[in-house]
Amino acid sequence: MKxxxxxxxxxxxxxxxxxxHPVVPLKDRRLNFGDKWDYAPAPEDFKSYVxxxxxxxxxxxxxxxxxxxxHFDTINPATEEKITExxxxxxxxxxxxxKAARRAYEKVWSKMPGRERGKYLYRIARIIQExxxxxxxxxxMDGGKPIKETRDVDLxxxxxxFFYHAxxxxxxxxxxxxxxPRPLGVVGQIIPWNFPLLMAAxxxxxxxxxxxxxxIKPSKTTSLxxxxxxxxxxxxxxxEGVVNVxxxxxxxxxxxxxxxxxxxxxxxxxxxxxKQLAQMIVGTDKRITLELGGKxxxxxxxxxxxxxxIEGIIAGIYFNMGHVCCAGSRLLVQESIYPKVVKKLRDxxxxxxxxxxLDKNTDIGAIxxxxxxxxxxxxxQSGADEGAEIVQPVCQLPERGYWYPPTFLTGVTASHxxxxxxxxxxxxxxxxxxxxxxxxxxxxxxxxxxSAGVWTDKGSKIFKIVNQLRAxxxxxxTYNKFDPTSPxxxxxxxxxxxxxxxxxxxxxCRLD
Amino acid sequence: xNRLDVKKTYKxxxxxxxxxxxxxxxxxxxxxxxxxxxxFAHASRKDFRDAVVAAxxxxxxxxxxxxxxxxxxxxxxAEMLQNRAxxxxxxxxxxxxxxxxxxxxxxxxxxxxxxxxxxxxDKYQQVFGSVNPVAxxxxxxxxxxxxxxxxxxxxxxxxxxxxxxxxxxxxxxxNTAIVVASEKFPLPAATFAEILAxxxxxGGVVNLLTGKRAELVPHIASHMDVxxxxxxxxxxxxxxxxxxxxAINLKRYFNRAAADWFSARAEEPYRILDTVEFxxxxxxxxx
Numbered sequence: 001m002k003x004x005x006x007x008x009x010x011x012x013x014x015x016x017x018x019x020x021h022p023v024v025p026l027k028d029r030r031l032n033f034g035d036k037w038d039y040a041p042a043p044e045d046f047k048s049y050v051x052x053x054x055x056x057x058x059x060x061x062x063x064x065x066x067x068x069x070x071h072f073d074t075i076n077p078a079t080e081e082k083i084t085e086x087x088x089x090x091x092x093x094x095x096x097x098x099k100a101a102r103r104a105y106e107k108v109w110s111k112m113p114g115r116e117r118g119k120y121l122y123r124i125a126r127i128i129q130e131x132x133x134x135x136x137x138x139x140x141m142d143g144g145k146p147i148k149e150t151r152d153v154d155l156x157x158x159x160x161x162f163f164y165h166a167x168x169x170x171x172x173x174x175x176x177x178x179x180x181p182r183p184l185g186v187v188g189q190i191i192p193w194n195f196p197l198l199m200a201a202x203x204x205x206x207x208x209x210x211x212x213x214x215x216i217k218p219s220k221t222t223s224l225x226x227x228x229x230x231x232x233x234x235x236x237x238x239x240e241g242v243v244n245v246x247x248x249x250x251x252x253x254x255x256x257x258x259x260x261x262x263x264x265x266x267x268x269x270x271x272x273x274x275k276q277l278a279q280m281i282v283g284t285d286k287r288i289t290l291e292l293g294g295k296x297x298x299x300x301x302x303x304x305x306x307x308x309x310i311e312g313i314i315a316g317i318y319f320n321m322g323h324v325c326c327a328g329s330r331l332l333v334q335e336s337i338y339p340k341v342v343k344k345l346r347d348x349x350x351x352x353x354x355x356x357x358l359d360k361n362t363d364i365g366a367i368x369x370x371x372x373x374x375x376x377x378x379x380x381q382s383g384a385d386e387g388a389e390i391v392q393p394v395c396q397l398p399e400r401g402y403w404y405p406p407t408f409l410t411g412v413t414a415s416h417x418x419x420x421x422x423x424x425x426x427x428x429x430x431x432x433x434x435x436x437x438x439x440x441x442x443x444x445x446x447x448x449x450x451s452a453g454v455w456t457d458k459g460s461k462i463f464k465i466v467n468q469l470r471a472x473x474x475x476x477x478t479y480n481k482f483d484p485t486s487p488x489x490x491x492x493x494x495x496x497x498x499x500x501x502x503x504x505x506x507x508x509c510r511l512d
Numbered sequence: 513x514n515r516l517d518v519k520k521t522y523k524x525x526x527x528x529x530x531x532x533x534x535x536x537x538x539x540x541x542x543x544x545x546x547x548x549x550x551x552f553a554h555a556s557r558k559d560f561r562d563a564v565v566a567a568x569x570x571x572x573x574x575x576x577x578x579x580x581x582x583x584x585x586x587x588x589x590a591e592m593l594q595n596r597a598x599x600x601x602x603x604x605x606x607x608x609x610x611x612x613x614x615x616x617x618x619x620x621x622x623x624x625x626x627x628x629x630x631x632x633x634d635k636y637q638q639v640f641g642s643v644n645p646v647a648x649x650x651x652x653x654x655x656x657x658x659x660x661x662x663x664x665x666x667x668x669x670x671x672x673x674x675x676x677x678x679x680x681x682x683x684x685x686x687n688t689a690i691v692v693a694s695e696k697f698p699l700p701a702a703t704f705a706e707i708l709a710x711x712x713x714x715g716g717v718v719n720l721l722t723g724k725r726a727e728l729v730p731h732i733a734s735h736m737d738v739x740x741x742x743x744x745x746x747x748x749x750x751x752x753x754x755x756x757x758x759a760i761n762l763k764r765y766f767n768r769a770a771a772d773w774f775s776a777r778a779e780e781p782y783r784i785l786d787t788v789e790f791x792x793x794x795x796x797x798x799x
Contacts, residue, residue, distance in 0.1 A: 160647065177639060179782065271762070279759035283752040290762070447761070449789075466793045476795045483646035487654050491789045492739075493762045501644055503654060503790050511782060 042360040044147045046137050054085040055223070057093055057247060058230035060100035061240025067092045072249075074224060077144035078357050078366035078401040086223040089246035091255035094215065097244035098259050101186045101213040104241030110183050110211050112239075114170030121166030121208060123236045128159040131232065135225055139197055140357045142224040144366030144402070145320055147358050157482055158201040161500075164484035165205035168505060172210060175502050181509035183211030184287065185263035188256035190277075191226075192269045193219035193368050194323040194424075199268050200226050202499045204243060205484075210508035212264070214243045215256055221369045223247040254280070262286065266507065268325070270422075271448070271493050289497025289507045291325065291489055293422040294450030297443035298328030298479065299465065301436070302336045304455035308477065310344045313428070316453055316479040318352060318406045322426040323368055325494070326451035328479055330419060331408070331430045332439050338432050342391075342410060345430075349406045350393040364426060367402040376404050376425035383409045383418035383429070414445060422448070436461065440468045449491030453479045472498070522552040522698065524559055524722065525705035527566030528715015534558045539723065541699050544609035552698050555721035557731045560690065563719040564737050567661045567688035570716025575658045575686035579634035586630035586684060589711040593623045596707050600700060604672060607697040617774075622676040625779055629680035636685065636784045649797045656788035658686035659764060660739035663732050665725065665754075667746050667769060668696035674773045675701055678744045681783040683717055687740070690719045692732075698722040726750060733757030740764040740787045 054071055056063040071085035089097075109117070128135065135158075136150035145154070172181045187207045191199035196218055207214050218226040230245045246252055250273075257265050257280050264287040267277055271292040281288055298316050300309050316328025333341045357365030367373040384390055388409040397403040408428040412419050418429045433439040443452055452471040454462055462476045472490045475481060482488065487501035497507045521538055523530040532538070537554035553559075574582070593600070597619050604615035637656055644652040662682045666675040671694035682689045693701035705720040721728065729750050732741060734757060741754050746769035755765045766786045770778045 176782075275759045275762065278762070279756065282755045282759070292762070462795065466791075469791075472789060472791060474791065474793045476793060478650065478794055478796050481646070481648060481650060481794050483644065483648065483652065485644040486646050486652050486794070487642075487644070487790050487792050489790070491659075491791075495762060496764055498790050501654060501792075502642055503640070506785070 041356065043356060044137055044140070044358045044360060046141060046358060049134050049137055051084050051138070051224075055087060055227045055247070057087045057089050057097070058227065058233075058243075058245040059093070059097045060104075060244065061234065061238075063230070066090065072220070074142060074221065076141050076401075077221075077368055078398070080400050083141060083224065086227070086247045089217070089248035089252045091251070094246055094252065094255040094259055097215045097246050098186055098256075098261050100241035101215050101244055102261055104239055105183070105185055105213040108239045109208075109213050109242050112211075114172065114211070117208060117211065118166045118169035120236060120238050121162050121169060121205060124232060124238070125159050125162035125166060127232045127235055128155070128162060132156070132159065135197060135228060137358070138228060139225050140365070143193060143196060143222045144357050144368050146362040146365040147360055148362065149320060154195060154198045157484065158197050161201040161205045161484040165209040168206075169209040172505065172509065175505050176509065176511055179511035181210065181505070182512055184508060184510055185212060186261060187212045187214050187264045187266060187508065188259065188262040189214060189216040189266045190253040190256065190269065191216065191218055193222040194320060194325070196222035197225040197229060200229055203266050203268075206499070206504055207266070207508050208242065210505060212508055213241060215246060215262070216243065217246050217248060217253050217256055220249050257281065264288070264508070266497075267291070271495075274495055287507075289489075289499075290495035291497070291499060292450075292493065292495040293448060294325045294327070294490065294494050295330060295420065295422050295446045295448045296326055296328050296451040296453065296471065297330045297332050297469075298453035299332045299433075299439045299443055299455065300334065300337070300341060301439075301454075301456040301458075301461065302334040303457050303461075304337075305457055305477065306337065306340065306344070309455040310341070310348055312453060312455060312475075312477070312479040313345065314348055314352075317428040318349075318364060318426050319480050321364055321367055321404070323372070323424055324480065326473060326480065327424075328451075328453050329423060329428060330443075331428055332433050332442055333430065334439070335432045335434050342430065345408060346391055349391070349408070352393065352406050354395055354403065354405060355398055364406055367404050367425065370402055372424065373402040373404060376423055376427060379418055379421060379423045380407060380409070380427055383412065383416060386416045386418075388412045388416060388418060388429070414442060420446065436465060440465060444470045447493040450489075450494035451475070520550045522550060522702035522722065524553045524555055525702075525709065525718070525720040526559065526563045527569070527719065528709065530709070531559075533723070534562070541607065543606060549606060550699065552702060552722045555723035555728065557728070559721060560728055560731050561735070563690040563721060564661060564735055566716040566719055567690055568737055570714055571658070571660055571686070571688045574683070574688055574714055574717045577686070579637070582684060582686065583630050583633035585712045586626060586633065586680065589708055589713055590623050590626040590630060592707050592711045593619075593626060593704075597623065600672060600703060603700045603703045604697075607671070607699045608669060618670050618673045621774060622673045625673070626676055626680055628779055629684050632681075632781055632784060633684045636781060639781070640785060644792070646794075650794045651797055652792065652794050654790050654792045656685065656785070657791050659787045659789050660687060661690070661737060662687050662740040662742055662787050663690045663692065663738055664742045665692045665745040666694050666701065667744050668694045670773050671697040671700040672704055674744055674770070675704065677770070677773055677778045678742055678768065679718060681781070682742055682787050685784055685788050687787045688717045688719075690721065692725055692728055692745075693720055693722045695723075695725050729753050734760055736761050738763050740766070742766050742768055742786055744768045744770065
């Protein structure tokens, strides 16, 4: 899966990536890292990690076959090869898991002193650190994410989330002045495929720290690492039933949401599904937190540190192939520096290495799944149809697997679909503005409100703009940074509730 | 010969003005003994939509006013309430039939509660916000900001105290509110609006609708420019209809019906957090 960034003419194969619309070749290429020497791949070893041919549900501390007896294949999106089989849990399995979680809640977990709960979380964090490389490799194979990211971003933050929340378990009374926090009970959690293990950590760690028990369902395409995390729970001797993992499909998640003995739902995923889940709990006393889609504006002012801003734009949209709800997918550039920014972006995307996600040099891995690839293609096509100009690097994509090159579109207007809809791929829509007021207005002109970026060297301007942006996370002169101490979550249709930090604990407690 | 009393029609309070319902409809308020007291406006869907527009306009200024300024204004509103306490006591007593002693207890507690919440405007950020010790070299902090436009549904009783307890934590952070008043006893709420109009609270920050809750609820749930619903009405059927509004535009919904509006727990600072959004900002640290 060697990828070359030679300046070749558009091949027929490449044209197939985004069929039917004009691709503007790079005429004035300045930087060239690709054709002066032979590329030496540096793939991470994966053969030493044994992957069982079949994975069951994790209920009440034991791996249990689904009652239907059915399993489904999970594939490596970079090769389209089957990795292993994953259990297909259904409503009956969910019911057994919820009962186990309820038992564990009432008999063990809610009665356990906070400092003991905390010690289990510390133990889990340590084991994750010890197995970090293996987990990173599995995450990369199962989801298509570059090993550079799973190794250096996902896994360290996964462990950090357990460490951070471990310490809260016996200090919760200080998080809620004047009130006594109590756990909610059984928590149902549904997580997406873009950061499988990281989202599991974001959900499980605070839930357990606050004394709840968990039934969690991963996305269909990325179950492997969560099942592996369940093995870590076993190794840590976490009491049985405290966390139950039910792999499966959409209906499996629905069964969790609709189960009458679940007290709280936490969901990360699309706004469309989030709204459906909100509808399902109408008339119940279930609590819900939703972390949904986004269409973040990344605003670059003319007084920005331009080279840092370019790196921030790249990190903002091409990190994790753009499969990021807070991706900086709308670039708003002040008019005076627009030509310069576009030129630098053209140069920069040419240097991105696309290919084998297990190669330590790879910047852009595989698109997680085929429907997502089709959605990206369809949306970019709509951009072309509506008059935007598409800029992509000259590169060859691997023959097999799901791939999409880093792409940006110029000449985008606010009414284009690519400026309004979440693409969830490595596709950036570039627009311009003249005044700070216009930038803010354009940035806020979306039903979403998850994140935003601001680039300027002027401090007072940063505070002003940060203050005016209707978004839950604003990165100033940086982008896509995450930390367990830092609350994350959206305004408006990007959902409600926060994950991380002291504010994130509120989602898993009731206050007496 | 007895003097003939002058009857009044209590109007809606929208954008700082007192319109009659655009529908032209009104209802009669009666005492518990069945005696006709006064008429009041019967708000329509259009009135509600007008109120949302007024609240949206007002949130621009109110949300940006300094915390100190908002605190001063809410305290000023408490001063006005104190000044006209007798009027409110009379309104509650004649509407609900309670003794004036009981009515006075409600009014004085409402005043004290407003004073309490006025003091939170410049404190809740410090209590509930944070500076976050991230592992990377960044300055990272989290501050609460108003969600925007909120609809507040007051229970039937205590008509004044519950309304004040529900509205104060919403507007103190910079939100604006559309209040659906007690359906059974709308007159104390309408009088409260008249008092607010003479305080320094900018028009549109608190808007008041009287009429029939069940008629307005579907429009509240489906409105795309409402950011949050704080439901103190305590009606399970209507609660479900309002909650369904979450699925439309992810407006936040909170069922805040209280068991006892006179208890200290109804003076809950955590209610402020229902209608704020936490914003987290990052900036690199370096030279």
